[in-house]
Amino acid sequence: DAKTTQPNSMESNEEEPVHLPCNHSTISGTDYIHWYRQLPSQGPEYVIHGLTSNVNNRMASLAIAEDRKSSTLILHRATLRDAAVYYCILGGVPRLTFGEGTQLTVNP
């Protein structure tokens, strides 16, 4: 399976945008890019996914590089409730292989 690389941790201030990067230089043409997040003491939660084009939903936006070797999850206005581990995952259901993720801290 293709591998993802994410920063171990990032910090943001409340109500500011957050850009969470993910590198995936070995992505295959059929790999979807998924983002899940895991809040403390909870199971992972779907955030967004895409294949080639940028995607928006109520939670976030996903910006995918033209060569698809990297992507960025954008939280438009971080809140304290967005503090979580964010996982960038390649592939498709059923097999989601989680990487180490980015621990996002949101400061009041």
Place this chain on the structure above:
Amino acid sequence: DTEVTQTPKHLVMGMTNKKSLKCEQHMGHRAMYWYKQKAKKPPELMFVYSYEKLSINESVPSRFSPECPNSSLLNLHLHALQPEDSALYLCASSQVVRDRGSSEQFFGPGTRLTVL
């Protein structure tokens, strides 16, 4: 209803015990999953059921025995576990997709298992 429920929330068992973890969803999903998550690590896929049949076993030891009695229920039977099996066990469900497409996986809150 977009909820996956798991029982029990916490379980402590000895190495000679037999116990079961239960998972339930009523979203009409025909794919269900078990993941194992050690502390401060990402979830690792253990088993996948598709249309109530085991489709993926990620080389999990036989002391873990999954069962999917119907389209809403998923069990994980535990027997003769080791202390290193202590972890958070997560259940998830999704629609069945063809090829390597994509469908959102819905996760339960997990069962925190401690093996003494």
